[in-house]
Amino acid sequence: MNIVSIIEHKKNHQSLTKEEIQFFIQGYVAGDIPDYQISALLMAIRLNGMTPEETFALTDAMIQSGDVVDLSSIEGFKVDKHSTGGVGDKVTLVVTPILAALGVPVAKFSGRGLGITGGTLDKLESIKGLRVELEMDEFIANVQNANIAVAGQTANIVPADKKLYALRDVTGTVDSIPLIAASIMSKKIASGADGIVLDVKYGNGAFMKTEEEAQTLGQAMQEIGEAFNRKMKIHYSDMNNPLGRFIGNKLEVVEAIDVLAGNFEKTSKDLIDTCVDVATDMYNMATDNKPTAREEVLAVLENGQAKEKLFEMIRLQGGDVTDTVMNDVAYKVAVVADKAGVVQSIDAQQIGEVSVSLGAGRLTKESVLDFDAGIELVVKDGAEVAVGDTVAYLYANKEISAAIVEQALRAYNVQ
Ligand code: URA
Numbered sequence: 484m485n486i487v488s489i490i491e492h493k494k495n496h497q498s499l500t501k502e503e504i505q506f507f508i509q510g511y512v513a514g515d516i517p518d519y520q521i522s523a524l525l526m527a528i529r530l531n532g533m534t535p536e537e538t539f540a541l542t543d544a545m546i547q548s549g550d551v552v553d554l555s556s557i558e559g560f561k562v563d564k565h566s567t568g569g570v571g572d573k574v575t576l577v578v579t580p581i582l583a584a585l586g587v588p589v590a591k592f593s594g595r596g597l598g599i600t601g602g603t604l605d606k607l608e609s610i611k612g613l614r615v616e617l618e619m620d621e622f623i624a625n626v627q628n629a630n631i632a633v634a635g636q637t638a639n640i641v642p643a644d645k646k647l648y649a650l651r652d653v654t655g656t657v658d659s660i661p662l663i664a665a666s667i668m669s670k671k672i673a674s675g676a677d678g679i680v681l682d683v684k685y686g687n688g689a690f691m692k693t694e695e696e697a698q699t700l701g702q703a704m705q706e707i708g709e710a711f712n713r714k715m716k717i718h719y720s721d722m723n724n725p726l727g728r729f730i731g732n733k734l735e736v737v738e739a740i741d742v743l744a745g746n747f748e749k750t751s752k753d754l755i756d757t758c759v760d761v762a763t764d765m766y767n768m769a770t771d772n773k774p775t776a777r778e779e780v781l782a783v784l785e786n787g788q789a790k791e792k793l794f795e796m797i798r799l800q801g802g803d804v805t806d807t808v809m810n811d812v813a814y815k816v817a818v819v820a821d822k823a824g825v826v827q828s829i830d831a832q833q834i835g836e837v838s839v840s841l842g843a844g845r846l847t848k849e850s851v852l853d854f855d856a857g858i859e860l861v862v863k864d865g866a867e868v869a870v871g872d873t874v875a876y877l878y879a880n881k882e883i884s885a886a887i888v889e890q891a892l893r894a895y896n897v898q
Contacts, residue, residue, distance in 0.1 A: 486510065486520045493527035501540040508544040512643050518650055525647070525656040533661035538703060539710050541661065545669035548643035552592075552619075552675035557626050559588050560769045563676035564761060565667060567700075568600035570688045570835040571725035575603045575633065576739035577758040578765060580792035583630035584783040587769040590626045591633045592640075592674050596844050599688065599835025601735065604635050609732040609854035613802030631796045640673045663690065664703040671708070678714035678768040681705075682761055686723035688831025694719065716764045720757050724864050725831045727754035731843040731857015731878065737809055743790040751863050759784075812855045816883045818875040820868045824897040828864050833894035840887050841879040853880050858891065868897060 489503045507524060510516035533541065554561050562582060566572055579589045593615075596602035604615045617625070617634040625632040644666050651657045671679050681704055684690070685697035701717035708715035720726075728751050729738040741749040742758055759780055766776045773779070783789040794804045838844050842853030856879040862868060874895055877883050 486516050486524070490520065490524045490527060493524060493531060496531050498534050499537050499540075501543075504537065504540045505544045505547075508541070508548060508643050511646060512548045521647070521650060522654045522656075525651060525654060525659075525662065528662060529656040529659040532659075535703070535706050538661040538665055539707055541665040542669045542672070542707050542711075545641050545643040545647075545665055546673050549641050549673065550638040551673045552590075552638055552640065554590055554623070554626075554675040556623060557588050557590065559586075560678060561588050561590055561626075561676045562678045562680065562765045562769050563589075563591060563671060563674060564680045564682065564765060565671055566682040567667070567684050567690055569684045569720075569722040569726055570599055570601070570831040570838070571727045571730045571735065571754075572601065572684075572722075573603075573606065573727065573735040573739045573754075574682060574758055574761055576606060576736065576793070577742045577754075577789075578762040579631055579633055580743060580796065581758075581762040581780055581783055581789045582765050582769070583796070584788040584792040585766055585779055586630065587766060588626050588630045589632075590622065590674075590676065591631075592636045592670075593633055594635070597848070598846075599832060599839060599844060601730070601732065601838075601844060603633060605852060605854075606732045606735050606739075607633065607800075607802075609736055610797055611803040611806040613797055614800050617800065625796070625799050629792070629795050629799055631792060632800070633796065634800075636674075641669045644669055658690070660696075660700050660703055663700060664707055668704050668707040668711075672711050672713065676713070678716075678765075679708055680716045680718060680761055680764045680768065682718045682720055682757070684720055684722035686721050686831060688725065688835055689722035714768050716768055718757075718761055718764055721753075722831055724753070724829045725834050725860065726757060727751055728860050728863065729857060730834060730838045730860075731841070732852060732854045733809060734855075734857040734859065734878070736807060740790060740793065740807055743784060743793055744787060745785045751860075753863075810855050812878045813880045814878070814883050816877045816888055817873040818877065818888055818891045818895075820870055820872045820874050820895070820897065821892065822897050823869050824867070826862055826864050826866050826868060826874070827896045827898050829860060830894040830896065833890060834858060834860075837877070837887055837891045837894065840890075841877060841883065842881060855880055
């Protein structure tokens with residue numbers, strides 16, 4: 484077996500064998516196969532696809548490239564969730580304490596933001612003192628004692644994905660359904676949960692631009708999860724508009740707490756609905772479809788138990804629960820409507836770019852975040868506006884240029 488014949492097979496529309504897939508993953512991680520050959524193979528996969536059997540074998544080979552987290556010392560059904568990423572997506576901050584408050588253990592590894600999509604770890608780090616780098620012993624002890632830990636990955640999980648993803652990013656091969664499915668599912672399976680709820684986003688602020696593409700990806704991931712004996716549930720959600728009213732790290736923490744405290748008037752229906760749906764899916768999975776699942780989810784929002792769980796997690800991870808309110812920022816600029824009509828949509832991609840320009844997101848891994856920076860969407864899609872109405876506020880600790888304000892205004896499609 485050699486890498487050139489593997490590339491030839493995929494170029495000629497042949498299915499790769501399990502052995503061929505293991506060979507190229509092991510060879511690439513070991514440094515025996517160079518980037519240019521894996522680039523050619525990735526492009527052949529991008530153009531010619533993979534069968535479900537090949538996608539499973541790829542996921543398996545990627546999992547075997549590193550460590551697998553052992554959560555067996557935690558009692559109960561461990562449930563995980565993953566979002567394919569979006570603008571204003573603070574769902575993890577809301578659903579993990581809900582599940583913990585309902586007695587379901589949540590051991591969640593999250594990531595940082597890159598580009599226009601935010602990351603849960605950055606949002607948590609906007610709380611003074613909060614640590615997201617936990618040793619595995621502490622991570623497991625927190626889940627055993629409080630049912631909840633949300634942290635970055637310390638173990639060497641799926642090193643093959645780190646190398647492959649970096650290469651895909653620069654070779655035009657990110658948008659391949661089998662490659663995305665294997666990338667996400669290898670990390671989820673290696674993270675050790677018994678069940679996984681996936682929130683697959685579609686729209687201009689997401690990887691998948693259409694609902695149909697999202698469904699094809701969701702189905703591929705469901706098949707992989709079930710082949711690994713994981714319970715799977717796929718949730719689809721619209722990312723043509725940003726989720727909720729706030730985009731930015733601290734702003735999103737504050738909004739998540741408003742949802743958890745049942746202060747629904749301070750946030751928006753799209754966010755509440757997505758959080759309640761995803762939490763209900765997770766609770767159903769852990770309880771074999773308890774008939775009262777949805778009511779119980781709503782009850783822990785209304786009685787304050789879910790908010791208290793988040794605060795317990797913040798304290799356990801060294802955070803200051805009094806630092807869960809917005810700080811004063813140096814600059815707050817209103818975005819004012821120059822046209823009357825109804826807001827048809829708010830371009831999530833543009834809003835994501837505005838939030839990065841304000842300092843809430845990263846352009847490179849080295850970018851330093853302004854945790855207070857971000858956007859408040861005063862009006863959402865469906866609202867009627869008159870000329871002179873404030874549609875949004877921009878927050879930052881550096882001066883906000885007129886061009887950024889203009890970009891935010893143009894994100895609003897008013898007709
Ligand atoms: N997220 C991942 O983890 N991998 C992909 O390939 C795409 C999105």
